[in-house]
Amino acid sequence: MKNKTNIIYVIATLLFVTSCVTPFEPEGYEQLENILVIEGDINTSGKTEVIVSRSLKLGDISKRNYVKGASVWVESETGMKYTAYQYINGQEVRYITGYNYLATDKSYKLCVITPDGKQYESDLVKPLIPPPVESVEFVTDTTLKEVTFYVNASDPANKTHYYKWTYTEDWEFTAHKYANFEYNPLTFKMEEIPDYRNKYYCWNKSESKSILIYSTTHLSEDRVYRMPLVKMGPNDLRISLLYSIEVSQQALSKEAYQYWENLRKNSDQLGGIFSPQPSEMRGNIKCLSDPEEVVLGYISAGTYVKKRFMASKSEINLYWDDHVCEIIIPEKAVPMPIPWSTMHEDGYVPISYNPSERESVWVLKECADCRTKGTKNKPSFWPNNHY
């Protein structure tokens, strides 16, 4: 319950003066690796995407140890199989089925055979259909100087109760300065940048990182009001021009909710004073030949509903650019003018050039080139005509 988190804050506050946190390396115990992890929910109206990986030691810098060459398929309770094919994208390995429209009155399970021949299977799960997302909104808090995006959901039929969300963010931002000219180091000349090749407008995207779940069993209505998704401060680039958040909502069973809730508690950062002991909760995947083997992951089944919400800088009304870009006019530098090649080597780029006056204005690359923080890939749904 929320009160426990608050108590942690109070303790942190009271002992603010004297308590401290220091990095720590525990000694004298063996770390484990290679525990099988299967992630991917069965999508009954679309593609099912599954990732099979193995766990790593804590100090390992790699993100994920993907398992290649496994056989993965979705099987219905009547034995109908839907194969997932392996797709490799750089380091990532995914197993994706085709578009399936599966009957929602039957149960399904996910089956995996790893390259070493061991067979794993999830329990048969019933698909759950979530209600549509009611709305996504934001609230700007001028005192605390932050904006929070919330999702609202409700099920008038009072059947859902357990909700899980993920979101993808897309945002457009600009460089601090608009560069009209660029310096060509091969020709030592200043070249004008046409509009369509500007380095001013860029886009970026991101996905939700935390586990966002909620249970409405203690409320009189099956209604979620203002579940916080993401919070941003006044200098966050995401809200500097145009921001889009697409929320994907699914319904969970009680057991799935408990699994995710336990996972969320175990990942809590403040693992201190009043948090409960972390403990492992079993997922619903078993190894057929060795039921005692630990397999991490919980497979649910059902559909997703999505909703996109966009907000502009003026609507959010929080962003201000705190970055000060130092401008240098090399021709007017003291004690002597700086050649353009030197400026280029030092990491500066020009933003304007007046050939008649023979004056150019230069700034650090990150000030004029938005590609240092994003890409020029504009999402297909973007509502403006920037390029």
Added chain:
Amino acid sequence: MKKLNLLLIATLFSVLAFSQQTERFVLKSAGLDTISVIAYKNFGLKMYYPRTPECDSLKFTINTDYAGFLGEITTLLRREGYSATRTKGMFIIVKGTPLISSLPQGYFGKTKESDSGDELNPLLTNGESIARSENKIYKIGDPNRPKVTGRSIVSGYVKDLDSGEPLIGIAVYTDKGNTSAVTDAYGFYRIPLPRGEQALNLKGYGMEDTKLMLDVYNDGNLDIVMKEKVYSLKGVVLSAENTQNLRSTQMGLEKVRIDRIKHVPAAFGEADVLKIVLTLPGVKTVGEASGGFNVRGGATDQNLILFNEGTIYNPTHLFGLFSAFNADIVNDIELYKSTIPARYGGRISSVLEINNRDGNSKKITGSAGIGLLTGKFHLEGPLKKDKTTFILGARTTYSDWILGILPESSGYKSGAASFHDVTAGISHKLDEKNTLYLHAYYSKDGFKFSMDTSFNYQNLNASIKWRSLINEHHNLVISSGYDHYNYRTNDVGNPVNAYSMNFSIKQGFVKANFNWLINEKHSLNYGLNTVFFHLSPGRLSPVGDESLVNEKILPTERGVESALYLSDNWSITDKFSLDLGLRYSLYSALGEKKYYTYYPGEPKSESTIIDTVTVAGGKLVKPMLGPEFRISARYAFNNDFSVKAGFNSMRQNIHMLSNTTAISPTDTWKLSDANIDPQKGWQAAFGMYGNILNRRIEVSLEGYYKEMYNYLDYKSGAIINMNEFIERDVVETSGRAYGAEIMFKKPLGKLNGWLAYTYSRTMLRQVGEDKGSLINRGDWYSASYDKPHDLKVVANYKFTQRFSISLNVDYSSGRPVTIPLSKYYYGNGYRLFYSDRNAYRIPDYFRMDFSINIEPSHNLKLLTHSTITLGVYNLTGRKNAYSIYYDTQSGSKIQGYKLSIFGAPIPYITYNIKF
């Protein structure tokens, strides 16, 4: 002149009457002169009487015959306060006690049993009612009463000469005869003594040694006063505590006086009654911000904390930083961690008894103090001199300033954290044999983290106690009271989810305790305890109109716990004594109640319900009866070495629901019922005790083995709060603990204190059918407070009476934690796979504190006395790990961090005034 004439005439008349030779004497207003003449003339007796004006003015009117004349004179004289003795031709009249005209019977030979001769006035009486001087011989009992074989019981009160307060824990003993006694909580002692002259010694900490000469005839009463010792710096050969430890059959009893408590340095300089408990061997905590403590491997809810007979559920303020008891009012603390006397019950690991002082019965005194975070004040004194005294203390905090210094953006600047407590006591002496005591205690803690959330809790206790000395052998204490603990959390941040949650527990108790000293071999303690519980496990309410939170009230739990107990302290020989105690307890949850029954042998869940049972109001739901044995034995080889052994079995009917490592303020309690069995435990212990180095140092070595059953632990993902069917989420856990404690104590002298080392293990195991869902698959795992090595040193050095320093050292093995063994990526983030429960230990804990005590003025005549304490908590500044956690948010390399609560040395200063 006129008088003389009258006398002459009277004499003449009487002589005339005489000479008429009648057989009757008729005298009117005759003086002794006349009577002496008559006595001589008629009986041949020479009359001797005091020539005092008083005697001369005596007038008698007599009308008797010859035979009754002397008897009549004697009777009349007696009425006037004189006695007459006739012997050898003399008639002797004296004021007051009569003369003995012959030697007592059997003076030259064997004593013969005499008939009861109670008509005679006692020849010798107890001259003084209060004994204080070595130079007098105090006679106990009535020498003329028939002599009884065996010893006589001498009893009475020992009080402080200046304040009149009863002195507790004073050793009363004789040089020969090997008997000793200790004054009890009311300053009352009872000691069987042989007949005849002997010396009675009294020794007590901080008091002048007293020696009284007694002449014991029979059972009798002797109240004694002792003077406070002003200088006690030189070494003393024998101390009262030395004797006490060796002589009593009590094992595992730790007793600490308040002056010791005040000298141990503590965080923020607050003399902390509970923190001192942590410096005793066998007592551990999980960490610094924990409000609870673990005694010999027991869980935090297995300690019974009694404050003036009332049970305290939350003994700390501000998350364990301060204790809930005012050190100015407390007299001492007693921790029973091994053999628990039969009169206590209800928890399976220990009993911590905190007692108030009665208050100065001579004059009104008090004190006030200011510290960094708290201020306190106390007042005590007589309401009616030597009859009624009161004591009152209050503490409050002004710690809001700590929150006020936080920056605005932290959001907690407007937060508030505060507590206050008030303690009051009144003792009233109804008469010599009966005293009445009233106690009350109230404490409140409140926290407001932000505009939206707040949390507060309260303790309230009230009790009344009547103590009566039925006769010299028998006394009783009857007490009754009410205890109340409740808390409330409020969260109104999100109007749709705004809620407030309450929990409360109330209990009413009646206790009757009797002490009966049958003879010098057997001393019985028996009685009855009953407690009625009323527990509101949880009440969740919506706050505000927009809140959709469902109102949920968990059904009230009611229960009754009753116990009958009897224990005999049996001195088989002078060296060997046994304490045999039996406590028979009955517990039952009470209706009105509705509960489910489940298939036996299956984990309890919604799918295994068999039936629903409804019990009407007031009826017993499931009575559980059982005996508890409390046995201990002591063999004293000599005054300096003794050996003890004990066995205890205990039952506990109330459980604390908590799945956090430390006691969190939102932990709730639950009564046993049809689906949750009471906890049971037993402990066997053995110890050796001795005095070494010329009795300057006490050594004790104790070993124990303990088992616990039905302790509650939780399944993963269990919801503890507001769970109506908690029986489905709990897993029965058993525990076992064993250890050895060795302690060296030097109670007196310039350098005093103690050093204790303990080696102990505590393991737990979940019991159940479905091995897969059990923690560690049902294998034994270390408890969170399992710290094998533990070393504690508390030392105090008194340079002068005004200046002393204290040092406190605490070292223990790191506590076990569960840490991640592997990481994996799941749900768009890094997740950790955890080890078996408590499979790893955090680094060892070491802390040293230091403080200086200065008393600027020590003149006894001054109006106020002040004390200044300066100190440093955590002198070495070691960052003792409280817990370990891992940051999964900052990239693929998972970094571990350790959290220390007091990571730097903390200096403090407090100032106290006593008036």
